Amino acid sequence: MHPTLDTLDTPAAIIDVARMQHNIDRMQQRMNALGVRFRPHVKTSKCMPVVRAQLDAGAQGITVSTLLEAEHFFAEGVTDILYAVGMAAHRLPHALALRRRGCHLKILTDSVASAEAIAKFGRASGEAFEVMIEIDTDGHRSGIAPEDAVLLEVGRALHDGGMRLAGVLTHAGSSYELDTAEALAALAEQERAGCVRAAERLRAAHLPCPVVSIGSTPTALSAATLDGVTEVRAGVYVLFDLVMHNVGVCTTDDIALSVLTTVIGHQNTKGWAIVDAGWMAMSRDRGTQKQRRDYGYGQVCTMAGTVLPGYVLSGANQEHGIVSREGEPDADIAMHLPIGTRLRILPNHACATGAQFPEYRALSEDGELAAWARFHGW
Numbered sequence: 001m002h003p004t005l006d007t008l009d010t011p012a013a014i015i016d017v018a019r020m021q022h023n024i025d026r027m028q029q030r031m032n033a034l035g036v037r038f039r040p041h042v043k044t045s046k047c048m049p050v051v052r053a054q055l056d057a058g059a060q061g062i063t064v065s066t067l068l069e070a071e072h073f074f075a076e077g078v079t080d081i082l083y084a085v086g087m088a089a090h091r092l093p094h095a096l097a098l099r100r101r102g103c104h105l106k107i108l109t110d111s112v113a114s115a116e117a118i119a120k121f122g123r124a125s126g127e128a129f130e131v132m133i134e135i136d137t138d139g140h141r142s143g144i145a146p147e148d149a150v151l152l153e154v155g156r157a158l159h160d161g162g163m164r165l166a167g168v169l170t171h172a173g174s175s176y177e178l179d180t181a182e183a184l185a186a187l188a189e190q191e192r193a194g195c196v197r198a199a200e201r202l203r204a205a206h207l208p209c210p211v212v213s214i215g216s217t218p219t220a221l222s223a224a225t226l227d228g229v230t231e232v233r234a235g236v237y238v239l240f241d242l243v244m245h246n247v248g249v250c251t252t253d254d255i256a257l258s259v260l261t262t263v264i265g266h267q268n269t270k271g272w273a274i275v276d277a278g279w280m281a282m283s284r285d286r287g288t289q290k291q292r293r294d295y296g297y298g299q300v301c302t303m304a305g306t307v308l309p310g311y312v313l314s315g316a317n318q319e320h321g322i323v324s325r326e327g328e329p330d331a332d333i334a335m336h337l338p339i340g341t342r343l344r345i346l347p348n349h350a351c352a353t354g355a356q357f358p359e360y361r362a363l364s365e366d367g368e369l370a371a372w373a374r375f376h377g378w
């Protein structure tokens with residue numbers, strides 16, 4: 001007997017398959033219309049059935065954040081993999097082993113020191129690594145500014161050092177701080193223009209730069225044109241979450257991940273229902289705290305997935321969560337949400353919440369709950 005939402009042990013991470021598929025189709029159609037190749041970032045799900053659905057919809061290759069992800073997806077038959085975290089020299093033997101086994105692994109750098117280490121190791125082992133240069137287009141994190149002289153130094157260290165300069169890559173992660181269509185469109189254009197400019201500078205210096213790879217979910221969904229871009233990456237769009245809802249790129253009805261939980265007690269005078277999903281289930285991510293609407297640790301929905309307006313997971317201990325109503329406390333919460341009631345909580349950050357669970361439960365429209373394994377670690 002397959003479990004149902006009524007019988008599954010809680011807490012459990014539920015993926016609404018119809019919503020996920022809708023999100024996949026929305027992004028893929030947008031990328032097709034903009035004429036670019038789409039390379040999803042799979043760190044969001046770390047789950048093969050999710051990635052299979054992305055590839056089936058038209059994605060070409062994947063982006064990963066750890067070499068363990070590369071190992072897992074390569075073992076499942078995915079060969080075109082971009083490892084989009086700056087390369088640390090001690091990981092080069094692992095990257096080499098993957099390439100020797102037939103994985104078309106691309107790696108990333110944003111410094112002369114790292115580029116030289118890659119070239120040195122590559123030459124010593126007879127491997128021309130495919131290397132992307134990370135570009136900083138919004139001051140958010142790592143990367144080289146498009147106009148920085150270091151860009152050409154890194155390009156030369158790789159190219160003259162015998163490596164294959166595969167292209168430039170940027171991720172405008174500051175898009176998470178925005179919440180208007182105008183600001184998102186402006187940042188998407190800044191991301192595009194900065195990365196294209198970096199590619200032009202490399203080419204003008206007679207260095208190869210075939211790939212121009214950009215992307216975050218908010219900018220991918222806000223770009224008006226992608227002239228000069230060859231590839232877009234996005235990750236969290238596949239499940240969406242409350243942070244993305246606050247940014248303005250999805251509705252709560254698009255959020256495909258929720259945590260199934262059971263009411264296990266009440267504090268009537270406080271208007272609290274206690275549930276068995278604390279931060280071990282939701283994660284400690286409070287990404288909505290600084291946004292236009294703070295959802296605490298998550299938005300409360302009925303077991304069927306309908307949002308209960310005003311009810312949030314306002315507190316989280318390790319295994320206990322506190323459900324309460326915003327504004328005036330619900331004095332009758334024990335009547336409205338009696339012991340044993342099952343609820344679903346929409347997460348602030350889908351990647352962080354998913355990472356709390358060893359598997360997802362994939363909810364299909366007929367109510368079936370298939371087990372979808374996800375993996376952990378580095």
Ligand SMILES: Cc1ncc(COP(=O)(O)O)c(C=O)c1O
Nearest residue numbers: 041084171216217233234235236
């Ligand atoms: C290098 C890189 N590319 C793409 C992404 C995908 O961003 P998002 O999850 O906003 O789509 C990330 C996410 O952090 C990233 O680090």
